[in-house]
Amino acid sequence: EAGVAQSPRYKIIEKRQSVAFWCNPISGHATLYWYQQILGQGPKLLIQFQNNGVVDDSQLPKDRFSAERLKGVDSTLKIQPAKLEDSAVYLCASSHTGTGVRVYEQYFGPGTRLTVT
Amino acid sequence: AQSVAQPEDQVNVAEGNPLTVKCTYSVSGNPYLFWYVQYPNRGLQFLLKYITGDNLVKGSYGFEAEFNKSQTSFHLKKPSALVSDSALYFCAVRDVYSSASKIIFGSGTRLSIRP
Numbered sequence: 165e166a167g168v169a170q171s172p173r174y175k176i177i178e179k180r181q182s183v184a185f186w187c188n189p190i191s192g193h194a195t196l197y198w199y200q201q202i203l204g205q206g207p208k209l210l211i212q213f214q215n216n217g218v219v220d221d222s223q224l225p226k227d228r229f230s231a232e233r234l235k236g237v238d239s240t241l242k243i244q245p246a247k248l249e250d251s252a253v254y255l256c257a258s259s260h261t262g263t264g265v266r267v268y269e270q271y272f273g274p275g276t277r278l279t280v281t
Numbered sequence: 282a283q284s285v286a287q288p289e290d291q292v293n294v295a296e297g298n299p300l301t302v303k304c305t306y307s308v309s310g311n312p313y314l315f316w317y318v319q320y321p322n323r324g325l326q327f328l329l330k331y332i333t334g335d336n337l338v339k340g341s342y343g344f345e346a347e348f349n350k351s352q353t354s355f356h357l358k359k360p361s362a363l364v365s366d367s368a369l370y371f372c373a374v375r376d377v378y379s380s381a382s383k384i385i386f387g388s389g390t391r392l393s394i395r396p
Contacts, residue, residue, distance in 0.1 A: 168324070195381075195382060204388070204389075205388055205389070206371050206373075206386030206387050206388050206389050207325070207371075207386050208386075209383060209384075212381050212382075212383065214381070219380070219381040220379060220380075220381050220383055255324055255325070257324070257325075259382060265313070265330065265332045267382040268313060268315060268330060268375060268382050268384060269327045269330065270325075270327065270384070271327070272317075272324030272325040272326070273324050274322065274323055274324050275323075275324055
């Protein structure tokens with residue numbers, strides 16, 4: 165099966181500019197996650213969708229970050245305006261949906277490396 | 282609060298030797314524990330999980346992990362290291378306070394296998 169696709173792979177912007185990232189999860193995976201991974205740290209969950217509904221966005225800086233998954237498949241994550249501290253790798257992941265333990269097996273895309281100057 | 286700790290930023294092992302990457306956890310209730318690996322310029326890959334049952338869990342690429350409840354540890358192991366095992370390894374735990382399938386990652390351990 166095809167993996168999780170993300171684009172772009174790299175992005176360099178100046179502070180106060182805006183940027184958007186795109187993710188296409190594995191076919192049939194209703195749950196989609198966006199993570200922020202700062203250099204030297206583990207991934208931190210920003211937002212989790214189940215189909216097109218938000219399940220958890222408790223760590224999303226809502227004053228500048230937004231995400232949507234309108235048709236329950238693809239998703240976009242936007243930052244507006246960007247700050248220097250937003251420099252990180254943004255990872256998208258998807259997983260099976262249901263009550264079984266496989267929901268915790270997340271499949272990750274290659275990530276988008278964002279540099280804010 | 283729930284958390285995982287990976288006490289070593291880096292582990293260096295000679296090829297062919299056994300390797301151990303350490304992880305300790307702090308959770309309420311029964312822990313669900315995971316190991317993920319991240320190769321350069323690639324996303325994380327699921328290696329293995331402990332939910333219940335046998336304390337020794339086997340996963341991908343010949344890795345295994347041992348759950349030790351008394352020591353609250355979940356160390357990753359492999360009997361004979363390969364150069365291709367060089368990567369960044371993350372331990373993770375289920376967030377029991379989340380209603381969703383949320384997991385919390387440790388800070389990672391860089392494993393370097395020298396030929």
